[in-house]
Amino acid sequence: MSLKLMLVNAPNPTENANASNYACYPHIGIVQLATAVRAAYGDQVTLRVVDGGISSTAHVQDAVRDFEPDLVGISALTPTYGEALRIAETAKRAGAQVVLGDDHPGFFPRLILENRPAVDCVIANDVGEVPFVEFVGALLKGEPLSAVSSLSYRDDNGSVIVNPSPTYALRQQNTIPDLEFIRPELPVYAENYRAQFGHLHDHVVTPITVNNARGCENGYKRCTYCSIADLRVNTGEPSGFWKAVDTYYRDFGVNLFFEVYDSFTASPRYVDALIEATPPHLRRLIDDGEIEVMVYARALGLTKRNNVDKCRRLGVTRVNIGLDAADPEMLEAQRKNKTTGETNLEAIRMLNKAGISVHASYIAGAPGERPETLDRTIDGIRQMLGEVELSSVEFSRFIPLPNSPAWDLLVDYRNPSFFKNSADIDAYLSGLNLTVGPGLRAELLERFGDQDLLDIEELAAAWAENFTHITEEHALERIAEVDQLVSAHNVRTGNNVG
Known part of the structure; x- marks a missing residue:
């Protein structure tokens, strides 16, 4: 038996051209899945990869109809889930089976299968390549789905079955994505990146993301807004990182590597091992500025263990930091865990001194x-713009997403995941002079509980009305004010989807 498989990254519902990294990097996850399937089953599977990050939903739907796949795998986040459903319905009409993966389907596998007949299966695992390869193998061999880890599906009676979801170590399984699957599209990402950030480099840049490590040192008490599925530190072999860098530079001309590790400072031993494992020929390219690296990091982590110098030695030329606020009350409310406005400024000063730019x-x-806490944050941004150099500033409204502490506050009050219990939530809100009574609790649960498809605008409005002391309109006005302030300093602005 053979199989035609299309892997899709669901597009944003609207072109989010104001996002600071809009369409600058390919969705590497679906490329990794394609690579793992090809390695396991070779010519038994005909593969096509379509990244909605640089395509409209209509284009993806046309690609599905043209390719006539047997199976369509769709990667979806909460903001892109609605577009994923549109693509799933198109695929189902074309006669394909549909499997969803990534964060949002992983949050609601049972609910999705109960509500969405166009979806046949959901894979819920942060390291999805292992169960996905198992799933494709079961289809090729006609084997029962009960043996596929992390898979949710309907049995012959229509009942939803949720298979166990084990934890996989990246050291044991972390396929290097084969960029040959997206070679024709690489110049598109490169041009998008150069249009936004080309001025930060003195040579032509071709970017890619690398994901050889995952997790965050703040995972035990995640930030209020964080909805990442799994924040446990999970690192691959350092040799795997350098193999990807070497291969992509040599075979595809890639010279900027964005390691999207949730926090690069989460595992000091891994960072030290990366430095020790740097191949001499890549060290020379890094020292000559021919290869650059970008990372995410926490400000508090950067001020410790000589981490800024370690970043410099690894070729890091740009760091993305979630500073979040300059007001101490808001930093505490966002569970930033001992991070202060002074910590944030110190980290950026250290990076600037090392010649590393900051997003x-x-x-x-x-x-x-x-209003006064937002004023203090804006004053902090103004101070930072006057004292240090920033490559870009992203100022976004708060949006509560599933699998975050904010979701506990908004929806999962009776059964929280990140607070101890309902009393813990009440105490937290009381400290912020917020009270959410039983009637409002029932209303919020009815509006957003047991819903697999969420309206981002409705979520943002409900959050501002009930969990802040400002209006959504006030927040948007101040964001626009900061965008003008930042632009006046010739710094790139942007905001997240939504």
Whole structure:
């Protein structure tokens, strides 16, 4: 038996051209899945990869109809899930089976299968390549789906079955994505990146993302807005990182590597091992500025263990930091765990001194936000623009997403995942002078509970009205004010989807 498989990254519902990294990097996850399937089954599977990050939903739907796949795998986040459903319906009409993966389907596998007949299966695992390869193998061999890890599906009676979801170590399984699957599209990402950030480099840049490590040192008490599925530190072999860098540079001309590790400072031993494992020929290219690296990092982590110098030695030329606020109350409300405004400024000063540029992101409308706390954050941004150099500043409104502490506050009050219990939530909100009574709790649960498809605009409005002391309109006005302030300093602005 053979199989025609299309792997899709669902597009944003609207072109989010104001996002600071809009369409600058390919969705590497679906390329990794394609690579793993090809390695396991060779010519038994005909593969096509379509990244909605540089395509409209209509284009993806046309690609599905033209390719006539047997199976369509769709990667979806909460903001892109609605577009994923549109693609799933097109695929189902074309006679394909449909499997969803990535964060949002992983949050609601049972609910999706109960509500969406166009979806046949959901894979819920942060390391999805292992169960996905198992799933494709079961289809090729006609084997029962009960043996596929992390898979949710309907049995012959229509009942939803949820298979166990084990934890996979990246050291044991972390396929290097084969960029040959997207070679024709690489110049598109490169041009998008150069249009936004080309001025930060003195040579032509071709970017790619690498994901050889996952997790965050703040995972035990995640930030209020964080909805990442799994924040446990999970690192691959350092040799795997350098093999990807070497292969992509040599075979595809890639010279900027964005390691999207949730926090690069989460595992000091891994960072030290990367430095020790740097091949001499790549060290020379890094020292000559021919290869550059970007990372995510926490400000507090950067101020410790000589981490800024370690970043410099690894070729890091740009760091993305979630500074979130300059007001101490809002930093505490966002569970930033001992991070202060002074910590944020110290980290950026250290990076600037090392010649590393900074992308800084802030949030308006954190739990308990008041006009005066937002004023203090904006004053902090103004101070930072006057004292240090930033490559870009992203100022976004707060949006509560599933699998975050904010979702506990908004929806999962009776059964929270990140607070101890309902009393713990009440105490947290009381400290912010917020009270959510039983009637409102029931209303919020009815509006957003047991819903697999969520309206981002409705979520943002409900959050601002009930969990802050400002209006959504006020937050948006202040964000626009900061965008003008930042632009006046010739710094790139942007905001997240939504």
